[in-house]
Amino acid sequence: FPSECAHFKSILSGSFFRLYYPCQETEKAEKPDWVPCREYFNGLADFMKINRTLSERIFNHLFGSFKIPAYLDAPFKSNGKCPVVIFSHGLGAFRTLYSAICAEMASQGFIVASVEHRDQSASATYYFNAESERANENLPKTSASAQDGLVKEWMYYRALQHGESEFPLRNKQVKQRADECILALDKLTEVNSGRAVQNALKTKFDWTTLENSMDLCRIAAMGHSFGGATVIEALCKEVKFKCGVALDAWMFPLDDETFPRVKQPIFFINSEKFQWAGNISRMKKLDSAVIQRKMITIRGTVHQSFPDFTFLTGNWIGKLMKLKGEIDPQIAIDLSNKATLAFLQRHLGLEKDFNQWDPLIDGQDENLIQGTNVTVLQSSI
Numbered sequence: 001f002p003s004e005c006a007h008f009k010s011i012l013s014g015s016f017f018r019l020y021y022p023c024q025e026t027e028k029a030e031k032p033d034w035v036p037c038r039e040y041f042n043g044l045a046d047f048m049k050i051n052r053t054l055s056e057r058i059f060n061h062l063f064g065s066f067k068i069p070a071y072l073d074a075p076f077k078s079n080g081k082c083p084v085v086i087f088s089h090g091l092g093a094f095r096t097l098y099s100a101i102c103a104e105m106a107s108q109g110f111i112v113a114s115v116e117h118r119d120q121s122a123s124a125t126y127y128f129n130a131e132s133e134r135a136n137e138n139l140p141k142t143s144a145s146a147q148d149g150l151v152k153e154w155m156y157y158r159a160l161q162h163g164e165s166e167f168p169l170r171n172k173q174v175k176q177r178a179d180e181c182i183l184a185l186d187k188l189t190e191v192n193s194g195r196a197v198q199n200a201l202k203t204k205f206d207w208t209t210l211e212n213s214m215d216l217c218r219i220a221a222m223g224h225s226f227g228g229a230t231v232i233e234a235l236c237k238e239v240k241f242k243c244g245v246a247l248d249a250w251m252f253p254l255d256d257e258t259f260p261r262v263k264q265p266i267f268f269i270n271s272e273k274f275q276w277a278g279n280i281s282r283m284k285k286l287d288s289a290v291i292q293r294k295m296i297t298i299r300g301t302v303h304q305s306f307p308d309f310t311f312l313t314g315n316w317i318g319k320l321m322k323l324k325g326e327i328d329p330q331i332a333i334d335l336s337n338k339a340t341l342a343f344l345q346r347h348l349g350l351e352k353d354f355n356q357w358d359p360l361i362d363g364q365d366e367n368l369i370q371g372t373n374v375t376v377l378q379s380s381i
């Protein structure tokens, strides 16, 4: 058992995230891969309970070559200190699937770390073990590739076992997820101080250019679905998060005791089709007369209107697979991003012009509903 602890210690000491930041235009930079390794498609098949062999090839054929409209490892463009967002992905997702949100935030002057969780809620993720550590842990030799003494190992999505009760698993995961968001923030703080941080990934990006790039008084947490619950858990645990934006939050994993302990403003941006009375009534437990808690619903959206898949298929397939709602995906994500920027300006005290979108925070738009479309029984006082 001790070797098990040592094993997880080495994972937990590391933090894995994709960093989006304002950069200089550079012709020579290539575009980042949307899905960096094929193993992610294996995990996605496991998550969707479909056969790996066939679907991994279909996913790779359909999505394997996609790039995101950004510049890989481009030099940071410093125009003053940037506010920081830590982003948490949903169940079965992973760090790269929310680029339409994270890249837009970066282009508006934020530094965004989209974390990849090691709680087995991601479709797949990988981590590095020092070869030496593996040797004395007498762990089975994996085929994992070794690069300069580091062994890359994959962790796949863990489905709920038959008969296993869901809450204990999800509650343990949401706590680990919050810790991983806090750890990512700690790593960014180290980077901001100019200290050399050991990066297991071989990139030519010069991290020292990020010294003094971050405004560490202006930090927000953001996330989708399970990541929305992670936002609330992270705000509860770490007051450095000044506010949170929860996109179509899934409230199930959270303890009831967590709600009264959250003191920061929260913005719930919901889809029209995903929410249900029980989930909404848990959000309403966070209502407060003194702390700003806001909720809007985007008309014609589904749960998948927030991750990138909503942009990648045609209308028919998209609607059939519930990856698209009735509303144009770009209009929906623009509303979500603008409302988010207005909320962050208000609660991080930014001196930008995002307050132009303040009306969206109160649902003032033909495609928005103030609050929720879900009828909730009279909340128990």
Ligand SMILES: CCN(CC)CCN(C[C@]12C[C@](c3ccc(C(F)(F)F)cc3)(C1)C2)C(=O)Cn1c(SCc2ccc(F)cc2)nc(=O)c2c1C=CC2
Residues within 6 Å of the ligand: 044, 047, 048, 049, 089, 090, 091, 092, 093, 097, 224, 225, 226, 227, 250, 303, 304, 307, 309, 321, 322, 323
């Ligand atoms: C039967 C599987 N069953 C697992 C418990 C339910 C599976 N499911 C509905 C899905 C995700 C779906 C999806 C993805 C991707 C394609 C693709 F074809 F485009 F790749 C298709 C179809 C399958 C729609 C959800 O879990 C919904 N959901 C999500 S979806 C986050 C996600 C995952 C993978 C992605 F690629 C993109 C986004 N995140 C959450 O935090 C929560 C929930 C529910 C409660 C909490």
